[in-house]
Structure formats: C-alpha cells, structure tokens
Amino acid sequence: MQIIGGPASQMLASRIARELNVNVSLCEFTKFPDGELYTRIVDDIAEEVTIIQSIVKDSDLINLLQLIDSCESSKRINVVIPYMGYSRQDKRFKHGEPISSRAIANTINADCVFTVNIHEKSTLDYFSCKAIDIDASSLIGDKIVSLDLEKPLLIAPDEGALELAKKVSEYIDVEFDYLEKTRISGDKVTIKTKKIDVTGRDIILIDDMISTGGTMAESIRILSEQRANDVYLMCIHPVLAKNAVLRLFNAGVKDIFATDSIESAQSSISLSPILSNYIL
Numbered sequence: 001m002q003i004i005g006g007p008a009s010q011m012l013a014s015r016i017a018r019e020l021n022v023n024v025s026l027c028e029f030t031k032f033p034d035g036e037l038y039t040r041i042v043d044d045i046a047e048e049v050t051i052i053q054s055i056v057k058d059s060d061l062i063n064l065l066q067l068i069d070s071c072e073s074s075k076r077i078n079v080v081i082p083y084m085g086y087s088r089q090d091k092r093f094k095h096g097e098p099i100s101s102r103a104i105a106n107t108i109n110a111d112c113v114f115t116v117n118i119h120e121k122s123t124l125d126y127f128s129c130k131a132i133d134i135d136a137s138s139l140i141g142d143k144i145v146s147l148d149l150e151k152p153l154l155i156a157p158d159e160g161a162l163e164l165a166k167k168v169s170e171y172i173d174v175e176f177d178y179l180e181k182t183r184i185s186g187d188k189v190t191i192k193t194k195k196i197d198v199t200g201r202d203i204i205l206i207d208d209m210i211s212t213g214g215t216m217a218e219s220i221r222i223l224s225e226q227r228a229n230d231v232y233l234m235c236i237h238p239v240l241a242k243n244a245v246l247r248l249f250n251a252g253v254k255d256i257f258a259t260d261s262i263e264s265a266q267s268s269i270s271l272s273p274i275l276s277n278y279i280l
C-alpha cells in the first residue's frame with residue numbers, strides 16, 4: 001500500500017501513513033510558467049495506491065486528477081477526498097445551473113472513493129466506482145469530552161446539522177437541541193430562538209462545515225443573549241472562508257475545533273485514526 005498526499009492534504013496523508021507504518025510518497029507540486037499545474041510522483045508507484053486529497057480550491061481538483069493519471073500503471077487506486085468542495089451544489093436550484101458535485105464526481109477515475117461526512121449522501125451515487133462516506137462524529141465527541149465542560153449542551157445551528165448533533169450526543173451522552181435558521185443571502189442568516197434553556201451552560205455548536213461563519217456568528221449572538229456560558233464551535237470541515245475566524249471570535253466564541261479534512265489552524269482533530277482503518 002502506497003500513500004500519496006495531494007497538496008491540500010499533506011499533513012493528513014503523513015499522519016495516516018504514520019498510523020499505517022508506511023512512508024508517504026514524495027511528490028512535486030509546482031507550476032509551469034503559464035500558471036498550469038505541474039504534478040509528479042517522485043517515488044516508484046506501487047500496484048495499490050491510496051491518494052489523499054481534499055478539494056478545497058479548484059486547483060486541488062486538477063492536482064487530484066493529475067495524481068490519479070500518474071498512477072495509471074497501478075492495479076488498484078483508492079481516492080480519499082476528506083473534504084469535497086462543491087458538495088453543497090448537489091442539485092439544480094435554478095434553471096441552467098449545473099449539479100456541480102456530479103460534475104466533479106464524474107471526473108474521478110478510481111476503484112474506490114472515500115469521503116468524510118459529505119454534505120449530501122446522494123452525491124456518492126454520482127461516482128462511477130464504489131464510494132463510501134466515513135463518519136467522523138466520534139472524533140468530535142472525543143474532543144468534546146476532553147474539554148471537560150460545565151453542563152454541556154450540544155446545539156445544531158439548523159435542522160441540517162441535527163443528524164450530526166444527534167450522533168455526537170448519543171456517542172457522548174450529552175443533551176442536544178437545534179436552532180431554526182433562515183438564509184437571507186449568501187452570507188446573511190436569521191435564526192429564530194428555540195425554547196432551550198442555555199443559561200449558565202457551556203454550549204457546543206456543531207455543523208458539518210463552517211463556511212463564511214454567518215450561521216455560527218448569529219447562533220453565538222443568540223445564545224449569548226440567552227446567557228449561555230462559554231460557546232465552542234465544532235465542525236468536520238473548516239472552510240472558514242474570507243474573515244470567518246475573525247468574525248467568529250468577534251461574535252464571542254471561546255474556541256473553534258475542526259478536523260484536518262481541510263488543513264487550518266483550527267484543525268486540531270485528526271481524521272487519521274478513522275481513515276487509516278478504512279484504507280488498510
């Protein structure tokens with residue numbers, strides 16, 4: 001088994017390789033003078049390879065396609081896409097729009113694809129090979145337990161995050177509830193308060209991803225008005241676009257914890273223990 005890490009998942013690939021006691025292959029990722037991407041796997045290419053590469057930026061997809069093509073001599077190619085960008089465009093919302101997650105899935109030529117808490121499970125059907133979504137909620141649960149919080153309460157900022165909150169709540173035996181969100185525009189949401197008594201409790205807001213931080217910032221504001229104690233944010237995918245981190249700390253968050261599906265300063269929960277089990 002050879003582990004190959006794309007440029008978006010170098011740290012995670014190294015951690016997985018360490019868990020599996022194998023080396024992560026040396027690759028070159030540079031650019032041609034005209035800006036086109038140059039990718040090369042420097043080491044010998046094995047018969048069975050696992051490529052780990054999140055799609056965060058558009059160029060990450062090109063690097064992934066290049067890595068897959070470089071492994072054409074391999075008998076088996078597994079592809080791990082810990083964060084699959086465009087997965088929120090899983091349907092046609094308006095006439096003339098693409099189903100972007102399908103467009104991306106169609107380009108992946110592999111024997112098996114693994115994703116992590118993908119935004120919409122039906123996206124898996126768009127891959128032409130077997131595709132498995134891995135649930136990392138237990139890692140979030142373990143992190144919450146390690147924080148040793150005061151009367152913790154898990155809150156999903158909207159109904160979409162309810163399933164994840166419920167899973168974590170069952171895993172660590174902590175109560176959960178949710179807020180009701182209405183999206184006004186790309187980065188503006190209003191949230192109707194539910195009847196949750198948060199007074200004096202430490203709150204863990206949980207969602208599959210934090211993008212602009214709009215949903216969470218508004219949730220923090222509402223929970224603070226209701227005299228919650230400390231508010232922590234947990235997510236699988238820390239997209240944290242634009243000034244999201246600043247926005248969240250300005251809103252009063254105590255801390256932000258996320259997995260390394262996207263490698264950022266907030267990615268203190270590694271997916272490597274779970275992913276290495278599947279890859280083996």
Ligand code: R5P
Nearest residue numbers: 207209210211212213214215
């Ligand atoms: C929505 O469908 C996702 O689960 C998140 O709630 C959303 O992406 C968060 O976006 P933002 O951080 O921009 O409010």
